[in-house]
Amino acid sequence: xxxxxxxxxxxxxxxxxxxxxxxxxxxxxxxxxxxxxxxxxxxxxxxxxxxxxxxxxxxxxxxxxxxxxxxxxxxxxxxxxxxxxxxxxxxxxxxxxxxxxxxxxxxxxxxxxxxxxxxxxxxxxxxxxxxxxxxxxxxxxxxxxxxxxxxxxxxxxxxxxxxxxxxxxxxxxxxxxxxxxxxxxxxxxxxxxxxxxxxxxxxxxxxxxxxxxxxxxxxxxxxxxxxxxxxxxxxxxxxxxxxxxxxxxxxxxxxxxxxxxxxxxxxxxxxxxxxxxxxxxxxxxxxxxxxxxxxxxxxxxxxxxxxxxxxxxxxxxxxxxxxxxxxxxxxxxxxxxxxxxxxxxxxxxxxxxxxxxxxxxxxxxxxxxxxxxxxxxxxxxxxxxxxxxxxxxxxxxxxxxxxxxxxxxxxxxxxxxxxxxxxxxxxxxxxxxxxxxxxxxxxxxxxxxxxxxxxxxxxxxxxxxxxxxxxxxxxxxxxxxxxxxxxxxxxxxxxxxxxxxxxxxxxxxxx
Amino acid sequence: xxxxxxxxxxxxxxxxxxxxxxxxxxxxxxxxxxxxxxxxxxxxxxxxxxxxxxxxxxxxxxxxxxxxxxxxxxxxxxxxxxxxxxxxxxxxxxxxxxxxxxxxxxxxxxxxxxxxxxxxxxxxxxxxxxxxxxxx
Numbered sequence: 001x002x003x004x005x006x007x008x009x010x011x012x013x014x015x016x017x018x019x020x021x022x023x024x025x026x027x028x029x030x031x032x033x034x035x036x037x038x039x040x041x042x043x044x045x046x047x048x049x050x051x052x053x054x055x056x057x058x059x060x061x062x063x064x065x066x067x068x069x070x071x072x073x074x075x076x077x078x079x080x081x082x083x084x085x086x087x088x089x090x091x092x093x094x095x096x097x098x099x100x101x102x103x104x105x106x107x108x109x110x111x112x113x114x115x116x117x118x119x120x121x122x123x124x125x126x127x128x129x130x131x132x133x134x135x136x137x138x139x140x141x142x143x144x145x146x147x148x149x150x151x152x153x154x155x156x157x158x159x160x161x162x163x164x165x166x167x168x169x170x171x172x173x174x175x176x177x178x179x180x181x182x183x184x185x186x187x188x189x190x191x192x193x194x195x196x197x198x199x200x201x202x203x204x205x206x207x208x209x210x211x212x213x214x215x216x217x218x219x220x221x222x223x224x225x226x227x228x229x230x231x232x233x234x235x236x237x238x239x240x241x242x243x244x245x246x247x248x249x250x251x252x253x254x255x256x257x258x259x260x261x262x263x264x265x266x267x268x269x270x271x272x273x274x275x276x277x278x279x280x281x282x283x284x285x286x287x288x289x290x291x292x293x294x295x296x297x298x299x300x301x302x303x304x305x306x307x308x309x310x311x312x313x314x315x316x317x318x319x320x321x322x323x324x325x326x327x328x329x330x331x332x333x334x335x336x337x338x339x340x341x342x343x344x345x346x347x348x349x350x351x352x353x354x355x356x357x358x359x360x361x362x363x364x365x366x367x368x369x370x371x372x373x374x375x376x377x378x379x380x381x382x383x384x385x386x387x388x389x390x391x392x393x394x395x396x397x398x399x400x401x402x403x404x405x406x407x408x409x410x411x412x413x414x415x416x417x418x419x420x421x422x423x424x425x426x427x428x429x430x431x432x433x434x435x436x437x438x439x440x441x442x443x444x445x446x447x448x449x450x451x452x453x454x455x456x457x458x459x460x461x462x463x464x465x466x467x468x469x470x471x472x473x474x475x476x477x478x479x480x481x482x483x484x485x486x487x488x489x490x491x492x493x494x495x496x497x498x499x500x501x502x503x504x505x506x507x508x509x510x511x
Numbered sequence: 512x513x514x515x516x517x518x519x520x521x522x523x524x525x526x527x528x529x530x531x532x533x534x535x536x537x538x539x540x541x542x543x544x545x546x547x548x549x550x551x552x553x554x555x556x557x558x559x560x561x562x563x564x565x566x567x568x569x570x571x572x573x574x575x576x577x578x579x580x581x582x583x584x585x586x587x588x589x590x591x592x593x594x595x596x597x598x599x600x601x602x603x604x605x606x607x608x609x610x611x612x613x614x615x616x617x618x619x620x621x622x623x624x625x626x627x628x629x630x631x632x633x634x635x636x637x638x639x640x641x642x643x644x645x646x647x
Contacts, residue, residue, distance in 0.1 A: 158571070164571040165582050217576060220575075263577035381595065384612040384616035386595045388616075388620065390594045430593055432586065435585075437576045450547070452548055453547075458548050458585065459599055462593065465589070
C-alpha cells in the first residue's frame with residue numbers, strides 16, 4: 001500500500017480499495033426498526049431503520065475513533081468528542097433546517113418545495129448526505145488533513161471545478177460514497193433490505209454542494225454552504241466541549257432561513273444576516289481560542305514531525321494491518337488509521353525517533369514555542385517577507401528547507417542532542433468563511449442580494465486574522481533559546497523579517 | 512521524497528502580479544478599487560473565459576451554483592491581505608488598495624518566477640482587469 005507504485009493507481013481506485021478493506025469480513029445486521037439516539041447537545045435524535053444500518057457500518061463506526069478537534073484535547077481536556085457524534089448531530093440539524101424551510105415556504109409560497117419522505121424523499125437524501133459527509137476524515141481530523149492536502153494527487157483533484165470548493169476530507173468523503181464497493185453494499189443493505197430507494201449519486205453530489213435539479217439547490221446548501229448543518233453543529237459542539245461560552249442560536253437561525261429564486265436556482269436565503277454574524281463571531285472565537293491556540297499548533301507540528309519521519313523511513317516505520325501497511329505516502333493511507341490506533345500502533349515500532357515523540361505525546365512533554373512571529377514581534381511587519389513567510393504554508397518543501405536551515409544554524413552542542421525535525425515552524429492556515437452564494441432576501445419577493453452588501457463577512461475575518469494571526473517556532477524546551485536565536489537569524493536572511501527577540505520572549509518565555 | 516509537492520507559481524502570486532502591473536500601467540500613485548468578493552469573482556470569471564489568459568486557470572471556478580465561484584481567488588485575496596500586500600479601507604471595507612510591499616515583492620521575488628511569455632500575458636490581464644474593475 002505505501003509503495004510509490006501504489007500512487008500510480010488512480011485516487012478513486014485507492015479509495016475503493018480502502019472501502020473494500022474496511023468492509024472485509026463485515027456482516028451487516030439489519031435492525032428491527034428505527035432508533036432514538038440521545039445527544040448531549042441536541043437531545044433525542046431519531047434515525048430511521050435504513051440510517052441505522054449506515055450508522056452501524058464500519059465507515060461510520062470508525063469515526064468514533066477520530067476526535068472532532070484532533071489533538072485539541074491535550075489543551076482542552078474535555079474536547080474528546082468525535083466525528084461520529086458530530087455526523088449524527090449535523091444530520092439532526094440538517095433535518096431541522098429542512099423543516100424550517102418547508103414550513104416557511106408553505107406560508108410564503110403556498111407550496112411544498114421538497115419531498116419530506118424519510119425513506120426516499122429529499123429529506124432522506126439530505127439526511128444521508130449529512131450523515132456521510134465526514135466519512136473521508138482520517139487520523140486526527142484536520143491535523144492530518146493539513147499534511148495530506150499538500151500531496152500531489154489531491155491537489156490535482158482540487159483543480160477540477162466540481163471539487164474546487166471542497167476541503168480534502170470532503171473530497172475523500174465524496175469518493176468513498178461513489179466507490180463501487182460502498183455503492184454495492186448500499187444497494188443491497190439500504191436500498192433493498194430496508195426498502196429505502198435512495199440515489200447514492202445524488203447523496204454524493206449533495207456532499208459536494210450540488211443538486212442535479214436547479215430548483216432544489218437549497219437542499220445542497222443545507223449540506224454544504226456558508227451556513228450548512230455541518231458548521232452549525234461543529235461550532236456549537238466544539239465550543240461546548242471546549243468549555244467556551246459561545247452562542248449559536250439555532251432556533252433563531254431556523255426562523256430566519258427561507259428559499260427564493262435566484263439566478264435560475266431555488267436558493268437558500270437569509271431573512272436577516274444577524275444569525276450569520278453570530279456564526280462568524282463564534283467561528284472566529286474558536287479560531288482564536290482553540291484551533292489556532294499556540295499549543296494546538298505545537299501538537300499539530302509534532303504530529304507532522306512523526307508523519308514526515310514515517311514517510312521517509314517506510315521500511316522501518318510502516319504500520320502493518322491485515323492486508324495493508326501504512327506509511328502516509330498518499331492521502332488514502334490517512335484513512336486506514338484512526339487516532340487511537342495510531343498512538344497504539346506506533347508503540348510497537350522500534351524506531352527511536354518515533355518512540356521519543358510518542359513518549360512526548362503520552363507524557364505531554366511537548367515542544368515549547370521559542371519564537372513568535374506576528375505583528376507584535378516583527379519590527380518590519382510591512383516588509384514583503386511576510387508574504388514569503390505565508391507562502392511557506394502552501395509550499396511544504398520550502399518549509400522543510402527553512403526548518404532545516406534553522407537546525408543547521410544551531411551550535412554543534414545543540415545539534416548533537418536534537419533531531420532536525422525537532423525544529424518546527426508553524427504557519428497556521430488563514431481562518432476563512434467562504435461567502436460564495438450567501439444571500440440575504442429582506443422580504444418575500446425582494447431581490448436576493450450578496451451578504452457582503454449587508455456586512456463585510458470576509459473582511460471582518462481578514463481583519464481578525466490580521467490582528468490575531470501568529471506563527472511560531474517550536475523546539476524541545478531545553479533547546480528553546482538556541483533555536484530562537486537561530487530562527488531569528490535564518491528568518492532575517494531568508495525572508496527578510498526582523499524579529500524583536502525581547503518582544504517575542506514576553507510571549508514565549510524560552511529561557 | 513515521498514511528499515510530492517507542486518512548486519509552481521501560487522494563485523496569490525498571479526493576483527499580486529496582476530494588481531502590481533495594473534497600477535504601473537495605470538500610472539496611478541495608488542491602486543484603489545472596489546473589492547467586494549462577489550465583484551472580484553465576477554471580473555475574474557469573465558477574464559478566465561478568455562482562452563489567451565491561461566495563467567488564470569489557477570483560479571478554478573466551480574459552476575454548480577447560482578454564481579461561479581473560485582475559492583482560490585477568495586483565498587488569494589485573504590492571503591494577500593494577511594501578507595500585507597493589499598489592504599482595505601476602513602470603515603466600509605469596500606475598497607481594496609495595493610501596498611508598497613506588493614511592488615517590492617513583485618520586483619524582488621515574483622518577476623523572476625514568470626517567463627517573458629507569462630509576463631506578457633500578465634500585462635494583458637492587468638490591463639483588462641483594470642478596465643473592468645474601474646468600470647464596476
